[in-house]
Amino acid sequence: MESLYEETLERYRKFVMPTYAPKILFVRGQGTRLWDADGREYLDFATGISVCNLGHCHKGVTSAIQKQAETLVHVSNLYMNGVMPRLAEKLIENCFDGVVFFCNSGAEANEGMFKFARKIGNKSGRNEIISMDNSFHGRTLATLAATGRAKYRKGFEPDMPGFKQVPFNDFDALKGAITPKTCAVVLEPVQGEGGVLPANREYLQKVRSLCDEKNILLLFDEVQCGTGRIGTRYAWQSFGVEPDALSMAKAIANGLPMGALIVKRKYAETLTVGTHASTFGGTPLVSAAALAVQEAFDRENVLENCQLTGEYLRENLAQIGQKYPFVKEVRGMGLMIGVVLDREAATLAGLCLKQNLVVLTAGETVLRLLPPLNLTRAEADEGLKRIGVALEELNSIIQKG
Numbered sequence: 001m002e003s004l005y006e007e008t009l010e011r012y013r014k015f016v017m018p019t020y021a022p023k024i025l026f027v028r029g030q031g032t033r034l035w036d037a038d039g040r041e042y043l044d045f046a047t048g049i050s051v052c053n054l055g056h057c058h059k060g061v062t063s064a065i066q067k068q069a070e071t072l073v074h075v076s077n078l079y080m081n082g083v084m085p086r087l088a089e090k091l092i093e094n095c096f097d098g099v100v101f102f103c104n105s106g107a108e109a110n111e112g113m114f115k116f117a118r119k120i121g122n123k124s125g126r127n128e129i130i131s132m133d134n135s136f137h138g139r140t141l142a143t144l145a146a147t148g149r150a151k152y153r154k155g156f157e158p159d160m161p162g163f164k165q166v167p168f169n170d171f172d173a174l175k176g177a178i179t180p181k182t183c184a185v186v187l188e189p190v191q192g193e194g195g196v197l198p199a200n201r202e203y204l205q206k207v208r209s210l211c212d213e214k215n216i217l218l219l220f221d222e223v224q225c226g227t228g229r230i231g232t233r234y235a236w237q238s239f240g241v242e243p244d245a246l247s248m249a250k251a252i253a254n255g256l257p258m259g260a261l262i263v264k265r266k267y268a269e270t271l272t273v274g275t276h277a278s279t280f281g282g283t284p285l286v287s288a289a290a291l292a293v294q295e296a297f298d299r300e301n302v303l304e305n306c307q308l309t310g311e312y313l314r315e316n317l318a319q320i321g322q323k324y325p326f327v328k329e330v331r332g333m334g335l336m337i338g339v340v341l342d343r344e345a346a347t348l349a350g351l352c353l354k355q356n357l358v359v360l361t362a363g364e365t366v367l368r369l370l371p372p373l374n375l376t377r378a379e380a381d382e383g384l385k386r387i388g389v390a391l392e393e394l395n396s397i398i399q400k401g
C-alpha cells in the first residue's frame with residue numbers, strides 16, 4: 001500500500017504546477033514543532049518564511065479564526081465589516097499616523113505601494129522608482145522589475161519600465177542615480193531573500209534626508225523584516241527612520257494570507273475610490289486573525305523575547321562558527337538571522353533537516369534562520385545543538401574533499 005507521502009507526491013507531481021519542488025509532507029504544527037506524515041517531529045526555524053511568527057496554531061489566533069468563521073467570513077469591500085477598521089486602527093496605533101490598504105500578499109502590497117508612488121510622482125512628471133541590488137519585492141511584473149536580481153526576471157521580458165537598481169548601503173550610488181524623473185526609493189530595511197543583510201543605520205538616515213531634500217518618497221518593504229521579526233513591531237522603528245509608506249504581509253495574520261500598505265496621513269487621499277482595489281483585502285476572517293496577532297504582541301512579551309533570544313542565538317552561532325573556516329559571518333537583527341558561508345548554503349540546510357531542524361537559505365551562500373518570535377531558551381539551545389551537528393558534518397564532508 002502506498003504511504004500518504006507517496007500518494008501525495010504522486011498527486012502533486014501530476015496536478016500541481018511545478019513552481020516549487022517540496023520534499024517533505026507536513027501534517028501538523030504546534031508552537032515551534034512540525035510533524036511529517038511519518039510522525040517525525042521537527043523544530044521549525046523557518047516559520048513558513050516568517051509567516052507563523054507566533055508559532056503554529058497559536059491559541060489566540062486559532063480561537064479568533066474559529067469564532068469569526070462561525071460569524072462572517074467575507075462580504076466584499078463594497079460593504080463595511082466591523083473587524084477590518086479595528087485592525088487598521090491597531091496597526092496605526094503602533095506605527096506613524098496614517099491609513100491602511102489591505103490586500104493578500106507581499107507582492108500585492110508592493111504593487112499598491114508602487115501605484116501609490118506613481119500617482120504622487122505623476123503630478124510632477126516623475127514616475128521612476130529606484131530599488132536596491134539583491135532586493136526582493138515579489139513575483140508580479142512590477143515587483144519583479146523592482147527586484148534587484150536579474151535571474152528572477154529572465155524569460156519574462158520585457159521588464160516593466162520605470163525601475164532601476166543601485167547597490168544597497170551605498171549612499172553615493174543612490175545619490176548619483178537620482179534624476180528629475182525619480183519619484184521614489186524602495187528598500188528592505190533588512191534584505192531577506194538577498195542574504196539577511198541589514199541596512200546601515202546611518203545610510204538609512206542619510207537616505208531619509210536626501211529624499212526629503214529632493215521631495216522623493218521613501219518606501220520600505222517590510223514584508224519579511226516587519227511584524228516583529230527584528231524585535232520591533234515595524235522594522236523602521238529599529239532604525240529610527242520613518243518611511244513615507246511601507247508594505248507588509250507574511251506574518252500579519254500568522255498564516256492566513258494578508259498584505260497591507262500603510263501610508264502617512266498626509267498622503268491618505270492618494271489612492272481613492274475607483275483607483276485601487278482588492279476583492280479579498282481585509283476580510284473579517286483574516287482581519288480577526290491579524291487582530292489576535294496584535295493582541296499577542298501586546299500581551300505575550302513577543303518583542304522583548306525576539307530581541308533577547310535573537311541576540312543569544314546570534315552570539316552562540318558566531319561562537320560555534322569560529323571553529324569552522326567556511327563560516328564567514330553571522331549577521332541579522334532580532335530573530336532574522338543569516339549564517340554566511342564561503343560556499344553554497346543548500347548542503348548545510350540539508351544537513352540541518354537531517355537533524356530534524358527546518359531552516360532556509362537566502363541568496364546562494366547564506367543559511368537563514370527565522371524561528372518563531374516566542375522561541376524559548378531551551379528551544380534555542382536545541383536548535384543550536386542541531387546546527388552544531390550539521391556544521392560538524394559539513395566540516396567532515398569538506399575534509400574528505
Ligand SMILES: Cc1ncc(COP(=O)(O)O)c(C=O)c1O
Pocket residue numbers: 049104105106107108110136137138139188192193221222223224225249250
Ligand atoms: C521583502 C519581500 N517583499 C515581498 C515579498 C513577496 O511576498 P509574497 O510572496 O507574499 O508575494 C517577499 C517574499 O518573500 C519578501 O521577502
